[in-house]
Amino acid sequence: MVNGISLMLAESNVEGLARDFGDGGLLAEGAWLIVVVPFVATLAITLFGKRLPWKGAELAVGAVVFALVYGGALLLTSWFGDGIVHEGSVKIGEFGGFEVEWGWVVDGLSSMMFFVVGLVSTACFVYAVGYMKGEVRWTAFFASFTLFAGAMLMLVSAANLIQLLIGWELVGVSSYLLIGHYWEEKENSSAAIKAFIVNKIADVGLVIGIIIAAITVGTFSISEIIQRVVESDSELDDVAAIIALLLFVGAMGKSAQFPLHVWLPDAMAGPTPVSALMHAATMVTAGVYLVARMFPLFHEMAPGVLDLVLIIGTITLVIAGLLAIVQDDIKRVLAYSTLSQLGYMTAALGAGAYTAGLFHLFTHAFFKSLLFLGAGSVIHAVHSNNMSDMGGLRKYMPRTFWTFIIGSLALAGIAPLAGFFSKDEILASFNEANQPIVLLLGLVTAFITALYMARAVFLTFFGEYKGQGSPHESPAIMTVPMMVLAGFAVVAGLFNVPGQIGAFNEWVSTRFVETVGASEFLGEHATSFDVPVLLLGLLAGLAGIYLGYRLYYPDAATQKERDRLYVRGLWPVLENKYYIDDLYMEGVVNPIKGPIARFIDWTNSYIIDYVVNLVGMFTRVVGKVVYGVLDQRGIDLAINEVSAGAGFLGGKLRYIQTGKIQQYATWLFLGAVALVIGFWIKVT
């Protein structure tokens, strides 16, 4: 049944466009285990997790460690071997001429994602074992968390669009479950619903995009679609822009791009390990991954859509960055920061820089999940999300402090940490694409990024402690994962140093064996530093940190006074999130839930059913009349009866009684028989 087709090395290799990739042998053929193991673990945790010594957490951690080891093995084999490109599949159904398959792609791009998802998941799962101690519904938490890991791995390993959609929506549902983990509070369950619905709205685009692509190409297979792009298939070319646009609408939901970004800040209602893994490192990068996976389609056949991608990404990176400055909730600072960084990734893809966008996805996963775990550690210690309850924590929590500093510097793009290299490559790509305005906004946001991170660091860790009780450092089970991620936040940037090290670029372009020439469509990749941009980017970061230091380092009696930056006119707008949420709630959601739904229900009862009831009553009246006419008094009294019937109709219309069903039935059948006879006469 398993139909493991390792794609043949392209014979048209002669043209020199395709590289010689290996098929990965047994390792790649068994890669379906990466997806299946977490799903099986989810089922096992749900069914009997409570009876295990760690109440299911051991299965959860085991599953993601397995994914990490397997994904790491694939990446290393691919990297130090000749690269792996392999596709396997199992047929699971057929609809008309469409075969539905579950498949797994092992190539550089998916291997890189396996590794990132595996590593960050492992860190967050282990951390969660400490963080969730004593919290409600431990087993359910780990079941949903493992479901997420499986869904995410299913998404990145997808060989066809329908499987991608399945992983995509399962990611969404696990996000719903985890955001709403503390569902006793209505606020949390509402945040969960919001996340699900916003994503579902975006999925309308994704679903239709997939449908159009599948009908046009005749299959859901991603490599087949890319093949058609390479062949410049004219039929596909006609609808490529629409497909690309619709797929991007889907991506805008998962990757929380303006104007569908509203769900992500509210998603912070979930436990912090969830925010770290899903709402920073992996789930929200699914949209970026989708665009990257389909990049040749965008780049070759839908350049106009790519421009839109650039615009949306740029808007998101700016507006979300500004919002991060005014937040008091430390997780919300990070949430808006995540939006902003996702904007960078999206904009990079929009500027045609495939590698740069993915590289930022890669580095950001490490330092942003690190920051979230650090925030979680702080929240764990002070029992509040608000920075106004913090201050001076560096003395109490040195490990958290130092790892948080590393993460913040990496995010601010300070050399030589990971964020420096990836952000620089993005900024350079804006320059390369001849987009001065985007470049300027990118630089300004780099400054804003450094500013809000400096603000968060100073307000949280410097000055005097202003909260309740005495905070304490988190246990090793939480700090060790943070240190591991901190290590990656330091070195991850070195996988892609323009002109020096091309490892990352090699990974993500290890694709398309069969689709010769497709690697041509992977956009631009910088081979050398763009020195002026590099210096400007670095300067923006340093300036942001310096301003943050001047504004927020001085201690004050209360945190509120320390938080002294206020821009009249702008700040109220930011505090109200540009009124976008209000617009959606008041303009769309509430009208539908309220008056529109009630109106529909009203038409059901008062229009359709009214007619039905009237017909019922009328039939009954006619029945009575006819009965009276034919059976009781004879035809001569008919006139009187009819008028009496009319009187009855007028007077008693407001009543209905549960009449005799036989009577109705009789009349209906008599009517039917009469019609049959009429018909029969007409036919013969």
Add this chain to the structure above:
Amino acid sequence: MEWFDNGWGLSLVVFLPLVGALALLAVPKDEEDTAKWVALLTASASLFFAIVAAFRFDYGDAGTFQLGTVKEWIPAIGSNFEIGIDGISLPLLVLSTAIVVLSIVYSWDHWPEPHNPKGFLILILFLATGMAGTFVALDLVLFFVMFELVLLPMYFMIGIWGDKTKMKLPGFNHEVETRLYASIKFFLFTLFGSAFMLLGFLALNFRGGTFSIPELTALGANGAFTGTFAFLVFGALFLGFAVKVPMWPFHTWLPDAHTAAPTVGSVLLAAILLKLGSYGFIRISIPILPNEARDWAPAIAILAVIAIIYGSLACLAQKDMKRLIAFSSVGHMGFVMLGIATLTPVGITAAVIGMVAHGVITGMLFFLAGSMQHRYHTREMARLGGNLKLMPVLGGIFGFTAMASLGLPGLAGFWGEFMALLGSYEPLAGLSLGVFRTAMVVGAIGTVLTAGYLLWMLQRVNLGEPSEEWANHEFHDADRFELVAWVPMLVSILAIGIYPKIITGPANDAVKAMIETAF
């Protein structure tokens, strides 16, 4: 096993429940255990033979009617006892026999007032014969008899065991008992449709000279039915089936009937009875009158998407949980009808899997709503809340089933919806692309509303802290009868979601063959 393949097997599937019902008549009323066992055994035997039929079925030839027979039945009007199954009816046959068994298991300890298990079980068994009979019937008269056979038991089930509270009819001052209003409305509405359907059947017989569905199909494919005649016949059949589905705007019997019916009644109604309508379209209307189907298809598609949006919006306005689930059927059957309207193999296969999925999922939701009503003695969502805390197992299953109902990929509901939308992007050649593509977009938007009302329902019922009314109340979580009835349904929701080939394997070939013959 030759006897089995010659129609005896299917006859056993259909008539064993009837035998059980007759046997029950002889069981004294107070020997309830005997009555339960007789019912369970005959229904299980029927399911067993349906499963045997699934194993005897030749999947390589799923487009041909199998395991059937033709015997002279009413020679005076030329009607034969003609039965058989193909890849479309097989999944539905297994589904209907299985749901009956599970309903009996569920009822074991949950008898609705006024009790009387014997009478209740007799009705279930009558229903079982009618439902299974409809799916195997290949003769229009037989089909009609079976189709109508389900009507009376359901009427009595709602009318006797239904909701006794009084209701005010919207727009009228008079109050009536909910169960009486609902049962009569259900009966008359369906009868109204059936009358036209019978008319259509007779007309086909006058013109075609036979009641045999395969023969009429062959005639239809050769263009025997055309013009005004065919148009009117299709319209008559349409009325019969559309009421049963139900399609908008013939759906108003459904919320009332579902809400008033006892739990098992709602389950059978949602899981199987609605399918009789959509099955009628697939088995009779389209293959016998293909050209008319083509003419009517855009109208059907439009009504289908209206149902999707209308049903979902109406759900958002509901305060009664059971009524909400009932309205959700309107939307879900909208997807089934949209799939059928495309007249493509993709769309109709989607409809078949959508029918099975809706049967299992919505049947399950009604079981759950019934069990909750049994415990809380109310269906009003405003009074509920924190159910997941009070009853973790039942609440968890409720959450899972609601997720399945909103079409979550990986669970059964997804395939029917997605593939119906896919089908409507490219309907049968010649159908208006504008109508169908608009329908696709509107239908896709409907999935957002569907997610909205189901998640909102979960929030109101399952999540939050239990209200004061229930906080100190002891509840028993799902009991063993409930679990025995539910686990097979939950497993099949997951199994069909992961491996839709269970359904599409036989269905797709049969649908392809049918479309090829018809168009």
